[in-house]
Amino acid sequence: MLPVSCKLRQKPVLNQRLRSRSSAANQSKRHFHSGGWVFGSIEAHDPVCRALANHARCLVVSVGYRLAPEHRFPAAPEDCYAATQWVAEHAREIKADAARLAVGGDSAGGNLAAVVALMARDRQGPALCYQVLIYGETDYYEPGTASYATYSEGYGLTREDMIWFWDQYLARPEDSMHPYAAPLRATDLSGLPPALILTAEYDPVRDEAEHYAQRLQQAGVPVQLSRYAGVIHSFFRMFALFEQSHQALAEVADALRTAFAVE
16 A cells, blocks of 8 residues: 655644555654755655555654754754654644654664654653664764774765764754764663664764664663664665665564554
8 A cells, every 4th residue: 555645834843744554543653864964855765754654564754854054953853853742742633653653764864863762751752662773873973983984985975974964963063972963972871762773884883873772782771783784874775776775674664563562
């Protein structure tokens, strides 16, 4: 069945599209798109959201957040958190199940999903049952990691790209220490929802995402970590190029179905 689509424009910060397999009450996932907090859109990521809705059999709410440099940190995480709140508060209207809410995204969207989970915990906001972080940036580019050095160029996303993205995103250098910008810098990761974290072998941000998985585990958060061999950053959306993209989609869909099935 093709997903049903509509756009919600309740407030200036809310630009969302729904993808669902049916008209019945749905478990739902907020999807935050990639693009280094600078690029990307609901339209560009619609194929991924359609695939997630169909494979995970859930309602996918794709969020269009304000982009840098016109809107620097913390505009993007505040928009994504506001969208998550809106879905929780209006669940009945959009045929969602307020008791089964997840967040997720790829790259910058993975960063924002991790941050929204932190914000929901800190602000006693919507109860989230799961988070999906697909090669998400969890830390600032300095001091850097081994994967930042090993895969600094020649594998699609480069270290110089990440420096540029961070420079566009942050309003001031000290924002790099804020956990809502770099969640790995949070001192306490306890009380967060279970997580699925996917990384790519040839990716400068691989190590920080895997370090975040380790930190979550140390804090008592259930984590499933999968590193996909032979692929680069952004592989999750490259269905025509990588067989691993289909495998990753299946893993995310299975994890979401399992999380939503838990009472």
